[in-house]
Amino acid sequence: MKxxxxxxxxxxxxxxxxxxxxxxxxTLMESLKKNKNVDARGIEISxxxxxxxxxxxxxxxxxxxxxxxxxxPNDSFDYVVLGQTLQAFVNPEIVIKExxxxxxxxxxTIPNFGHWKVRLNLxxxxxxxxxxxxxNDWYNTPNIHMCTIKDFVKFSKIINFxxxxxxxxxxxxxxxxxxxxxxYKNLFAELGIFLIxx
Amino acid sequence: MNIxxxxxxxxxxxxxxxxxxxxINNYPLAYETYGSLNKNKDNAILVxxxxxxxxxxxGINPITKKDGWWSYAVGPNKSIDTNKYFVICAxxxxxxxxxxxxxxxxxxxxxxxxxxxxxxxxxxxxNAQVNLLDHxxxxxxxxxxxxxxxxxxxxxxxxxxxxxxxxxxxxxxxSNHSAQNIAFNELGRQAIASDHNWSDGKYLSNNxxxxxxxxxxxxxxxxTYLSKKGLQEKFGRKLQERDALKFGFDADFQIESYLxxxxxxxxxxxxxxSYLYITRAMDYFDLVKQFDGNLSNAFKKTKAKFFVISFxxxxxxxxxxxxxxxxxLNAIGADVGFVEIKSxxxxxxxxxxxxxxLKTLKNFLDKSYSER
Numbered sequence: 281m282k283x284x285x286x287x288x289x290x291x292x293x294x295x296x297x298x299x300x301x302x303x304x305x306x307t308l309m310e311s312l313k314k315n316k317n318v319d320a321r322g323i324e325i326s327x328x329x330x331x332x333x334x335x336x337x338x339x340x341x342x343x344x345x346x347x348x349x350x351x352x353p354n355d356s357f358d359y360v361v362l363g364q365t366l367q368a369f370v371n372p373e374i375v376i377k378e379x380x381x382x383x384x385x386x387x388x389t390i391p392n393f394g395h396w397k398v399r400l401n402l403x404x405x406x407x408x409x410x411x412x413x414x415x416n417d418w419y420n421t422p423n424i425h426m427c428t429i430k431d432f433v434k435f436s437k438i439i440n441f442x443x444x445x446x447x448x449x450x451x452x453x454x455x456x457x458x459x460x461x462x463x464y465k466n467l468f469a470e471l472g473i474f475l476i477x478x
Numbered sequence: 479m480n481i482x483x484x485x486x487x488x489x490x491x492x493x494x495x496x497x498x499x500x501x502i503n504n505y506p507l508a509y510e511t512y513g514s515l516n517k518n519k520d521n522a523i524l525v526x527x528x529x530x531x532x533x534x535x536x537g538i539n540p541i542t543k544k545d546g547w548w549s550y551a552v553g554p555n556k557s558i559d560t561n562k563y564f565v566i567c568a569x570x571x572x573x574x575x576x577x578x579x580x581x582x583x584x585x586x587x588x589x590x591x592x593x594x595x596x597x598x599x600x601x602x603x604x605n606a607q608v609n610l611l612d613h614x615x616x617x618x619x620x621x622x623x624x625x626x627x628x629x630x631x632x633x634x635x636x637x638x639x640x641x642x643x644x645x646x647x648x649x650x651x652x653s654n655h656s657a658q659n660i661a662f663n664e665l666g667r668q669a670i671a672s673d674h675n676w677s678d679g680k681y682l683s684n685n686x687x688x689x690x691x692x693x694x695x696x697x698x699x700x701x702t703y704l705s706k707k708g709l710q711e712k713f714g715r716k717l718q719e720r721d722a723l724k725f726g727f728d729a730d731f732q733i734e735s736y737l738x739x740x741x742x743x744x745x746x747x748x749x750x751x752s753y754l755y756i757t758r759a760m761d762y763f764d765l766v767k768q769f770d771g772n773l774s775n776a777f778k779k780t781k782a783k784f785f786v787i788s789f790x791x792x793x794x795x796x797x798x799x800x801x802x803x804x805x806x807l808n809a810i811g812a813d814v815g816f817v818e819i820k821s822x823x824x825x826x827x828x829x830x831x832x833x834x835x836l837k838t839l840k841n842f843l844d845k846s847y848s849e850r
Contacts, residue, residue, distance in 0.1 A: 297811075330817045331838050337845035339783070341804055341816040351805040 283452045285311060287473050288361060288387055291445065292316055296358035299323070299383060301345045302365045306333035309340075321357075323348055346370065349378040357383040364389050364413075364471075367423040373439050380441060380478045389473045392448075394428030394466040413470060429457065429465055429472040436476070445475040484540050485533075485576040486510060490609045497762075500596040507606055508576025509533050509568040512552065513560035515614060520850070522616050523558060523843075524607065524643070525567040526624030526631035528829075529699075529756050530748055532575035533567045536560070541575065542747050550831050557840040562847070563620065570631075571606045572598035572756055574749035578606075581682060581749050591751075593679035598755055600627070600763040604634045611642065618642055620847060623839075625649035625828035626795065627756070630763050633776065633803065637765065640780035645846045647839070649787045649828045652799040653773050653806075654764035659794065662702050663757040666695030670750045679751050692750040693741030700740050705791035705824035709733065773806035784814040785842045787828070787835065794825040815842070 303322030312318045322340035333340040360383030369375045379386040391413045401409035408418035446457040448469035457465045493503040510533040536546040552558040569577035580595035622643045624632045629651025673691025713733040729735040769775040788800035807814040819835045821827040
């Protein structure tokens with residue numbers, strides 16, 4: 281399983297209610313059910329992946345996070361997970377607010393656009409960066425709102441949510457992000473993982 | 479309609495108070511079963527049929543000698559695996575395959591009911607069928623499954639009997655009929671009523687049948703079960719056994735011939751008054767109104783696991799209407815999964831060979847059964 285998923289599983293307390301937004305093939309949900317005994321639900325936009333989830337016995341609805349979070353009442357989940365898709369939404373602010381309305385807490389992971397390879401790519405080549413975690417060209421990428429770890433931390437102050445825990449994933453190593461190491465983490469981490477609250 | 483002797487029938491002694499205010503008792507409920515009930519009696523699935531379906535879900539229908547209406551989905555190793563599950567299906571009351579309906583005799587007058595038969599609702603149908611659980615001594619069904627009007631019965635069943643099923647699968651259905659749905663049904667009813675032979679519903683006593691009217695009703699309804707794309711691909715403007723237009727009103731086009739055929743075979747197996755009664759039941763169905771405008775309240779008492787399925791090309795009960803059920807369930811934190819299956823086959827997709835649908839239905843049931 282991806283290190284990212286292991287970190288998310290560690291962040292989630294046992295026997296809670298979790299909504300995985302963009303749950304893909306249900307790998308994370310399965311692990312949460314198995315390791316943390318959670319009541320896991322998923323939303324997934326791809327029909328094929330919804331069918332894969334159903335074959336695994338997972339409760340998933342086909343839908344789009346921007347349209348379908350509306351149907352859930354306030355605080356209906358203990359955690360709402362959004363893995364590496366914040367950058368693909370038309371309005372990330374509304375999505376974060378919805379996540380924090382539906383869930384008491386949210387876990388958001390972002391591919392870090394501040395990573396040195398990305399920066400170097402643009403600096404040297406002068407073209408939009410293409411990396412392992414960002415494999416698309418500028419004209420066919422679903423990622424329309426890329427941000428860096430630093431941008432996300434700034435965003436928390438602009439739209440007013442609390443970052444409860446922030447972790448950096450660098451070469452499969454996990455470390456804490458704080459004010460004093462933000463510059464370095466923003467340069468070297470491939471992924472930022474944030475546990476946030478209203 | 480001749481009811482053959484090889485139809486299993488349960489006589490329900492318990493009085494049933496109908497929504498129309500009348501009470502029926504000692505009435506027949508015709509049913510069929512497939513597979514076998516296990517020792518714990520926890521492998522039973524109650525399948526509800528759609529408007530023109532009957533209890534003969536799969537195998538050869540002993541009356542029509544044709545494949546059962548859900549042969550693609552129900553049978554050994556199929557989506558609803560009869561090697562594993564005990565499948566029960568009853569003919570709805572108001573129907574014409576042995577259950578109490580307008581072609582039966584009124585015990586008070588000894589005359590065939592016709593339109594004197596009480597108006598039946600989806601609620602009444604479900605309340606009649608729940609008696610089958612007592613008959614088989616089943617405390618809780620593993621699942622209730624049905625498409626179209628069968629899906630409406632699924633929703634009504636779990637609302638009426640929240641503890642009587644572990645899983646709930648409404649397919650290609652709605653929580654209430656739209657004006658367009660009612661309009662199409664009214665078209666069918668008027669086609670029947672305007673057939674001279676219908677005689678205000680007394681045709682059986684007159685030894686005539688409103689075949690023409692019923693056939694037109696079926697033709698109109700059949701169009702609503704298919705998608706524009708599906709029709710275009712299958713028929714387009716292809717001509718029927720001719721090279722050129724005949725400048726007349728014969729069936730020049732294949733689609734005309736196809737619809738006429740669909741209409742003609744339908745009248746052999748279906749009763750015109752039953753068509754009136756059952757379409758009325760569908761039009762009256764409004765689970766939202768039953769719960770004072772809040773569909774969520776219909777499902778508040780159940781802990782069952784729901785799985786809602788719709789089809790991309792179904793314009794009779796479009797995805798959004800199916801999704802409204804999902805939304806109502808999510809609003810109360812119910813356990814609900816949902817998928818829209820891609821298919822060009824329109825509303826009829828659930829009855830046809832649509833592999834993604836059949837696979838998904840099987841996966842949901844088998845996985846839920848193994849985790850029960």
